[in-house]
Amino acid sequence: MNSNKTSRIRHLKLCCGVSAILLIIVVVVLTTLSLTIFKPRQPEITAHPHLVFNPGSLSQQLNITIQMVITIDNPNYESFRFKNTTAYVTYREDVVAEVPIVQQHVPGHAKLNVTTSADLMVSKLISNPYFWNDVAAGCLNLNSKSTLHGHVSLLKFFKLHFKALSSCDISFFISLRNVESRCNTKIKL
Numbered sequence: 001m002n003s004n005k006t007s008r009i010r011h012l013k014l015c016c017g018v019s020a021i022l023l024i025i026v027v028v029v030l031t032t033l034s035l036t037i038f039k040p041r042q043p044e045i046t047a048h049p050h051l052v053f054n055p056g057s058l059s060q061q062l063n064i065t066i067q068m069v070i071t072i073d074n075p076n077y078e079s080f081r082f083k084n085t086t087a088y089v090t091y092r093e094d095v096v097a098e099v100p101i102v103q104q105h106v107p108g109h110a111k112l113n114v115t116t117s118a119d120l121m122v123s124k125l126i127s128n129p130y131f132w133n134d135v136a137a138g139c140l141n142l143n144s145k146s147t148l149h150g151h152v153s154l155l156k157f158f159k160l161h162f163k164a165l166s167s168c169d170i171s172f173f174i175s176l177r178n179v180e181s182r183c184n185t186k187i188k189l
């Protein structure tokens, strides 16, 4: 009876010892991995906007569609997901387009193009007091801001939530009908 009990205790001690060692190994492996493979690098988000002047609308009201190809470059080993969001395009602080961005799964080491579009609120653009001055100067400066909410799955167990703020300055050169954009992304974990 007594020897049976001590053997059980010994067994329990051995079991605890093995568990502790396993736990330490797991922690060391996870820490090493998180510092090497999973060390998050900034995904790059760039927008390539394009303005389309819809014909047949000139008789009533100017109708312009802003089309965007959003390129998401994920340099990390891990894939990530983000939820539906909206890019707000502003002209001198006024929102002139709300461009929907549909939720995506971005694989690791991949570049993804998301195409989207929205009508430009032309009346709001034209009624802006700076509009005709900017047209005369030949360049309209727009800005597009979006917030992506998403998560990275580490080893399928851990979900790391993040918020990415993307801001793009868009210059539309009227005479050239040419658009240039510069984007900047900030990630908060």
Ligand SMILES: *[C@@H]1O[C@H](CO)[C@@H](O)[C@H](O)[C@H]1NC(C)=O
Binding pocket: 054, 057, 063, 064, 119
């Ligand atoms: C502008 O034109 C597009 C494409 O022809 C059309 O889908 C949209 O409804 C028009 N918008 C307005 C406000 O007229």
Ligand SMILES: *[C@@H]1O[C@H](CO)[C@@H](O)[C@H](O)[C@H]1NC(C)=O
Binding pocket: 084, 102, 103
């Ligand atoms: C995201 O947007 C798409 C397209 O508009 C829609 O079908 C889907 O239901 C939305 N998902 C969520 C979670 O709202």
Ligand SMILES: *[C@@H]1O[C@H](CO)[C@@H](O)[C@H](O)[C@H]1NC(C)=O
Binding pocket: 048, 069, 071, 111, 112, 113
């Ligand atoms: C994504 O779009 C950019 C710009 O339009 C283009 O250069 C690139 O080839 C596209 N990539 C893919 C994978 O479609």
